[in-house]
Amino acid sequence: MSTTEERWERIEALGFDYAAQEWMLVERCNLCGASAFTVLTHRDRYGFPATASACDRCGLVFLDPVMTATSYSRFYNGTYRPLVSAYHGRLIDARTIQGEQREYAADRGDLLARYLDGGGYRTMLDIGGSTGIVASALAERFGLKATVIDPAPLEAAEAQALGIETIEGLVEESDLGQRRFDVVIICQTVDHLLDVAGTLRRVRELLTDRGILFIDIVDFRAAYLRNWSVEEAVKIDHPYYFTESTMIAYLRRSGFEVLRTDYAPDHLHVSYVARPGAAAPDALPPPGDVRDLLREIRFVQNAPRP
Numbered sequence: 001m002s003t004t005e006e007r008w009e010r011i012e013a014l015g016f017d018y019a020a021q022e023w024m025l026v027e028r029c030n031l032c033g034a035s036a037f038t039v040l041t042h043r044d045r046y047g048f049p050a051t052a053s054a055c056d057r058c059g060l061v062f063l064d065p066v067m068t069a070t071s072y073s074r075f076y077n078g079t080y081r082p083l084v085s086a087y088h089g090r091l092i093d094a095r096t097i098q099g100e101q102r103e104y105a106a107d108r109g110d111l112l113a114r115y116l117d118g119g120g121y122r123t124m125l126d127i128g129g130s131t132g133i134v135a136s137a138l139a140e141r142f143g144l145k146a147t148v149i150d151p152a153p154l155e156a157a158e159a160q161a162l163g164i165e166t167i168e169g170l171v172e173e174s175d176l177g178q179r180r181f182d183v184v185i186i187c188q189t190v191d192h193l194l195d196v197a198g199t200l201r202r203v204r205e206l207l208t209d210r211g212i213l214f215i216d217i218v219d220f221r222a223a224y225l226r227n228w229s230v231e232e233a234v235k236i237d238h239p240y241y242f243t244e245s246t247m248i249a250y251l252r253r254s255g256f257e258v259l260r261t262d263y264a265p266d267h268l269h270v271s272y273v274a275r276p277g278a279a280a281p282d283a284l285p286p287p288g289d290v291r292d293l294l295r296e297i298r299f300v301q302n303a304p305r306p
């Protein structure tokens with residue numbers, strides 16, 4: 001049996017019925033509001049019949065239809081980590097990911113140091129903060145009091161065990177009252193959100209005037225180019241697939257000014273350090289980017305792997 005067949009068997013053994021979930025159709029692009037899309041793919045890397053589309057106007061890529069918040073919350077409560085483990089053929093859970101998260105925190109901390117050292121910052125909110133390892137490492141390094149918001153109960157429990165304030169849920173739905181934070185981090189999380197525009201708007205409100213936002217994306221182009229497969233770059237855990245130009249447009253629309261862009265050592269993630277700036281509510285990727293993206297996708301889908 002080939003490794004690929006073994007992988008399909010492991011995934012099938014989880015018994016996750018993707019087609020039986022609750023669905024929403026995407027009526028409007030979450031970034032620019034347009035409603036004309038191009039369907040790119042019909043299955044994801046796990047073999048599920050997930051359809052990914054690109055917005056014809058701005059080039060944002062997203063699952064359409066997409067599971068509802070209820071279905072995603074069930075998915076994160078028991079399916080997500082076992083599915084990723086089955087895909088990779090090794091155990092990945094709230095405990096095993098901690099070594100990787102510590103390394104990540106050290107690395108991203110180096111990027112943030114020039115903005116946070118000596119800035120007099122006191123509080124940090126980690127959106128999708130998982131086990132709290134990253135929040136706890138950054139909080140210690142920069143003398144911050146950390147709060148973690150995560151929808152997965154098991155991972156929030158790990159964070160709680162570290163003594164970090166944890167809120168189980170989604171940032172758009174959590175009642176934070178009048179609280180504001182000096183630093184907001186959204187680490188390897190934005191691709192998992194259901195409403196990116198709404199979250200970034202909320203983050204802008206939650207951030208103090210001289211606050212700092214850290215956010216990183218899986219660069220969709222890097223993901224399909226490295227495997228020479230668009231399907232392999234699509235996975236049901238990611239409702240969204242960003243390129244550098246769609247993420248920048250999101251940040252500008254939500255009122256952030258990018259201070260630094262960083263290509264991660266893994267060549268897959270791209271990180272942004274940003275601060276509150278003037279909102280450019282009509283910001284779009286540069287003209288030509290959408291056409292170039294769709295052409296490149298067609299090339300990867302049809303030209304022999306180099």
Ligand SMILES: [Zn+2]
Pocket residue numbers: 029030031032033034055056057058059060
């Ligand atoms: Zn759009």
